[in-house]
Amino acid sequence: MKEIAKKAVEEWGAEVQTKMAIEEMAELIVALNHYDRGRITLEEVASEIADVKIMMEQLEYIIDKKAEKELVREQEKYKKSRLAKMLE
Numbered sequence: 001m002k003e004i005a006k007k008a009v010e011e012w013g014a015e016v017q018t019k020m021a022i023e024e025m026a027e028l029i030v031a032l033n034h035y036d037r038g039r040i041t042l043e044e045v046a047s048e049i050a051d052v053k054i055m056m057e058q059l060e061y062i063i064d065k066k067a068e069k070e071l072v073r074e075q076e077k078y079k080k081s082r083l084a085k086m087l088e
């Protein structure tokens with residue numbers, strides 16, 4: 001899956017894919033609000049979540065490439081462990 005993210009960013013460029021990520025996040029916000037009002041189905045919400053997850057993989061690739069390390073993974077690990085501690 002990460003290979004597809006890398007390919008997409010290399011095909012269309014970091015700038016275009018970042019804009020696409022922003023667009024997909026906005027669509028998810030709208031979908032969540034529409035679902036709350038009963039205007040769309042759960043499947044439509046899931047579809048928007050999938051779009052965002054796909055774009056997050058590409059953003060992670062873009063950021064990690066700039067940082068020259070697995071910066072997103074580091075932050076994810078730190079924040080997940082902090083959350084786990086809060087839930088203890």
Ligand SMILES: [Mg+2]
Nearest residue numbers: 024027048051
């Ligand atoms: Mg979408």
